[in-house]
Amino acid sequence: MTAVMDRPAVLLVAVSRPWFWPVSWVPAYMGTVLASHAWLPAAADRPRSLLALLVLGPLIWFAVLAQNDLHDLPSDRANPRKASAPLVTGRLSAGSLRRWYRLIAAASLVTAWFVGPLFVLGVAGVLALGWAYSVPPLRLKTRPGWDVAVNALVVGVVSPAAGWAITRPPWDFPWPFGLLGLLFAAALYIPTTVTDLAADASAGYTTFAVRFGRRPVFAVGLLLWVAALAFSLVLAAFDVLVPRTTLVPQLLMAPVLAAAYGLLTWRPSIFRLALLSVLFGVPTLGFALAYTGAAGTILP
Numbered sequence: 001m002t003a004v005m006d007r008p009a010v011l012l013v014a015v016s017r018p019w020f021w022p023v024s025w026v027p028a029y030m031g032t033v034l035a036s037h038a039w040l041p042a043a044a045d046r047p048r049s050l051l052a053l054l055v056l057g058p059l060i061w062f063a064v065l066a067q068n069d070l071h072d073l074p075s076d077r078a079n080p081r082k083a084s085a086p087l088v089t090g091r092l093s094a095g096s097l098r099r100w101y102r103l104i105a106a107a108s109l110v111t112a113w114f115v116g117p118l119f120v121l122g123v124a125g126v127l128a129l130g131w132a133y134s135v136p137p138l139r140l141k142t143r144p145g146w147d148v149a150v151n152a153l154v155v156g157v158v159s160p161a162a163g164w165a166i167t168r169p170p171w172d173f174p175w176p177f178g179l180l181g182l183l184f185a186a187a188l189y190i191p192t193t194v195t196d197l198a199a200d201a202s203a204g205y206t207t208f209a210v211r212f213g214r215r216p217v218f219a220v221g222l223l224l225w226v227a228a229l230a231f232s233l234v235l236a237a238f239d240v241l242v243p244r245t246t247l248v249p250q251l252l253m254a255p256v257l258a259a260a261y262g263l264l265t266w267r268p269s270i271f272r273l274a275l276l277s278v279l280f281g282v283p284t285l286g287f288a289l290a291y292t293g294a295a296g297t298i299l300p
Contacts, residue, residue: 011086012100015069016062024056024159026284027181031163033288034177045167048115052166055115055123056159059108064130066101068141070094071134075203079196081270118170122162126154144211148190156185176231176241183228187261188277190221191268218266225261229254243290246283253283 032041032049041049069076069087073094076082086092105127112123132138133150140146157178164173193200193209194217201210209217233250235242260279264272 011092012062012104013058014086015066015092015097015100016058017065018058020061020065021057023155024060025053026281027155027159027185028052028056028163030284030288031160031173031177032166033163033292034160034174035164035166035168037292039288039292041167049166051111052115052119052162055108055111055119056162059104059111060123060126063101063105063108063127064133066097066104067130067134070097070101071136071139072141072203072205075196075199075205078202079199081196082199116165119162119165122158122165122170126158129154142206144206144208147193148186148208151189152182152186155189156181156183174241176235180228180231180235183224183231184280187221187224187228188273188280190217190224191265191273193217194268195270195273221265222258222262226258229257242287243293246286246290249286250283253286257283 033039036042036045040046069085073087076085076088082088087094087097108123108127109120112120129150133140133147140150160177160181161170161173164170190208193207194214196207197209197214200207212220229250232242233247233254236244236247236250257279260276264276
């Protein structure tokens with residue numbers, strides 16, 4: 001078993017954290033649904049959609065997280081959650097990880113070209129943001145507010161826009177959906193800064209949680225979450241992007257989601273945030289059902 005775990009392919013998958021792949025896959029898929037008014041892209045678009053999944057999953061996550069692992073090593077060594085990370089245990093050297101980063105970042109761009117030239121620009125932008133987040137001198141992870149903004153932008157705006165761009169021009173991407181995604185993504189990301197608070201503080205990393213503390217992080221996250229729920233209700237009330245048929249279910253679900261956010265993020269953990277994400281999947285599925293059933297009535 002030890003020999004299997006030390007194989008290069010296994011180590012590379014471990015760096016890419018497969019449990020993170022759906023974080024970009026789900027919003028990208030929603031962008032595709034939004035653009036096509038259907039559960040699946042048209043047959044002609046499916047090969048490019050599969051390539052997009054490859055880029056937005058293992059390739060881009062490896063590239064981004066490899067940079068993060070290389071520059072977070074001091075805090076990761078003090079973080080029990082990262083005790084089995086390949087770089088922490090020494091199963092993968094920093095030099096080897098840098099070489100793999102260059103290779104896989106290049107593979108991301110090459111594969112993205114077969115999805116579309118504009119898709120390449122989006123992937124290049126995510127790679128640049130990943131670099132800016134982790135690598136000095138910018139190191140946006142240690143600039144409170146910027147750490148939240150970068151992650152919210154990539155997950156909440158860039159990912160759904162990438163899914164949209166598979167079937168429709170990216171400049172037609174509806175800004176209300178981007179704003180909605182930005183608010184929800186920021187609200188879901190900000191509690192994660194608390195889960196690594198002790199390790200980040202001991203390493204001298206001034207993240208949002210290190211700078212402001214647990215209570216303000218909770219308050220800001222709840223405010224963002226409630227703002228996103230309210231904005232979704234407004235869109236449904238005016239039948240803009242969000243079908244009006246979802247208004248009553250949203251009115252019933254919004255207090256449940258707000259209460260769940262409060263309960264699960266007061267003392268956040270990866271498990272509790274996963275539960276919150278699963279719960280959030282219920283209204284997301286409801287939106288997709290209503291939207292695909294209202295094809296042609298929401299967007300031209």
